[in-house]
Amino acid sequence: MRFIDNPFQCPVTRTMSIIGGKWKPIILNCIGDKTIRFGKLNQLMPAISNKVLSKELKDLESLGLINRLESDELPQRVEYNLTDAGISLMPVLVEVANWGNSHFAKQIESKL
Template sequence: MSGRKGPYECGLDAAVDIIGGKWKVLLLWALAQGPRRFGQLRRELPKISEKVLAQQLRELEADGIVHREVFDQVPPKVEYSLTGLGASLNEALAPLGAWGRLHMASLEATYPRRHPEAQHPPDAV
């Protein structure tokens, strides 16, 4: 699971704990567009592995952010959607997304300086 650290120091600590992880914010954004099946999420976020996607969805479900609905049909059908808490979290993240859009060019320009390892990938063995 997510390895929660215990009592929070402040509201920001609690929020960051919930959205921590590379993919959770992008999953929230995808689910804000409407209910999605696992395969749809994989196609919308092609760089995420199935294992990590399943783990992140389980954590978001356990935190009450995502609802998982299993339909009684053959073949089995499962859909993921945002709960009210998840929708309110997405609303809270909207200003962060706006900040990112506003500063994206300058952040991309400084990426090589912030991540020098990306310029010199390890030699193939």
């Protein structure tokens, strides 16, 4: 990889600025190839607060990585699914997960 004068021209920096952080990759992974309700996402990630989950979902929607689907029925049901851009990230997240399961990652984690 060659060094670039402007770090935001680096494709790794660009990608991490979009999907980086503690929760965005986990949320994208939890949604995966299905349509999922807010409550179910909250169950899958018990360590995240409702407020933070709501904010992260809004961020992902504004980035164009997820769709927010509101029902017309009462009580209103809100569901989320991945956009084409979000779906295109899934192979990247799978590879990140594979590396996280690797012997190397486990060795590094033991040093933390």
